[in-house]
Amino acid sequence: MNEEQSKKSIEALGEFGLIDHLTANFQHQNPATVYGVGDDCAVIVRDENSYSVVSTELFLENIHFDLMYVPLKHLGFKVISASVSDIYAMNARAEQVLLGVGLSSRFPLEAMEEFYEGVRNACTFYNVDLIGGDTSSSSKGLMISITAIGSVNKSDIVYRGGANTNDILMVSGDLGRPYLGLQILEREKSVFLANPTIQPELAPFDPLIKKQLMPEARKDIIGLLSQLEVVPTSMIDISDGLASELIHLCTKSKLGCIIHEEKIPYHEDTMLVASEFNLSPLTCAMNGGEEYELLFSVTQADFNKLKGNPHFTPIGYFTEELGIARLMDQSGAIHEIKAQGWTHF
């Protein structure tokens, strides 16, 4: 295989395929290791009744964030949101985070203080403790690694792969706003680069921009489900767009699914601003990332406990067709859903 071919093959594998490929030969040796690579978190035995869940994530400048419009304080908040969201996706409580920061000499101390202030605000907001860190200079740019740790009763843990046929697919909150926030920021960046004397007009879009710059993970959902005595059969957080997450749940659960376009919940800002950008709200929901809403499935019996709850919207159900996620549009036509999401490779 020549260089051109092998570079192509990293692209062809994509992020998730690459991890699967590289870790395929790894065997677990410790009895405490319950689940490794392949879900929002790894799972470790904690004590007789509970598990620890752990997740690690990288955030790299100009790949995951653009410091031209992302304030460092917001970035500090956002990386913690992204991290604890993975813990919530296992139906677990988030408890601790560890933070690695590599930064080039272009960052003064004040910049790091801003970033850590955002991290601290998020730690307070999510009630998690920053318990470890590593800092290093980097030859170029800012790079961040976060590890989040949580805990969950053994009987409450939820994996991506636990759904059964006819389980109802539910989503928390509404979808599409962070995607539109990003479009606005990118548009104003282009305007500014073309003519630096023009000040960006961001104020009317503040709520959408905040959804992109300082998203909040759904720290309330785990408690709500517990109060309602609902344990989802499968769950994932929406970090790479609804399309990609539906396919993950289908693949891991060895099922298919069908969702209904008219059921997808949108905020009124999404409806208004999507049309300004000539985008359909569906595109914003399917391809937008960094929502940090939770996508999960419940049995028909548990669905009755959630029906009508304003925090949750049923959008479809699981079917038998292995790995095939489909959308029924408003005319009743069926389309297969392809993952688009955030493919970095």
Next chain:
Amino acid sequence: MNEEQSKKSIEALGEFGLIDHLTANFQHQNPATVYGVGDDCAVIVRDENSYSVVSTELFLENIHFDLMYVPLKHLGFKVISASVSDIYAMNARAEQVLLGVGLSSRFPLEAMEEFYEGVRNACTFYNVDLIGGDTSSSSKGLMISITAIGSVNKSDIVYRGGANTNDILMVSGDLGRPYLGLQILEREKSVFLANPTIQPELAPFDPLIKKQLMPEARKDIIGLLSQLEVVPTSMIDISDGLASELIHLCTKSKLGCIIHEEKIPYHEDTMLVASEFNLSPLTCAMNGGEEYELLFSVTQADFNKLKGNPHFTPIGYFTEELGIARLMDQSGAIHEIKAQGWTHF
């Protein structure tokens, strides 16, 4: 404060000062959090009798490693060694690791396969499970983050800050070889850059180079100490040079120490090659990093159980002088030890 001043202040703080400064205002909110930033690992309650320990670390191209002479397979092994070494430094068993990798498009799939083969060899060697990962493209270079997790009985955990006056300072193995390995690799790199037709002459130095490229953490020491019924009063792994680690133990234990130059253990290769480079072995031990030997202290009573054991060498003892580490040279003269180590800033 202007930009020049604040950049200086990051340098003045150094890596450890910077972490302390940035995390000073963070409060812990979870009862399970036992110890946060400031030791080799953070400590979390696991169950009634044991703790989990967790450490996170970054490895960045051209800061921590030079791919001109570091084969990716060795790098994969080394980052796991560095990580589990932090677990051993708490007197804990290493059990799981999580790995984040950011890589630019210059790396073909085969390069990543090499790296993960080294990671897998290390996981087998240390009996740890790779349980999670994140991969991403990067705009430049290779960056790696590792999180390691271990466990330890509550009664066996060892912190940096537990030493008492007159406790004996011990070191495992010998010191200085990785530093010389690095000198050899850097010398051959300069020769090669000056004249690329000259092949590097590395064979006679293989053992020293291996100590630098593929170091092994001391997975045996925790078990040995346990068999001998010794729980150190303080411990740290030697990743930044003996000088820096002695000062960490003194500062955290609120004590001073004195070590004897003639007690520091060297391999015969160190004596031979140091003189070839016009270096004193003492410089190699004090300023060399990435040894992954363990530096620890024991009570006088426990010292009797370790005396004469070939794995351990007593090099000095703790004194009352707060934060002052001193060296008595072969003539009996006393010198204060200043941290040099690996200051990236």
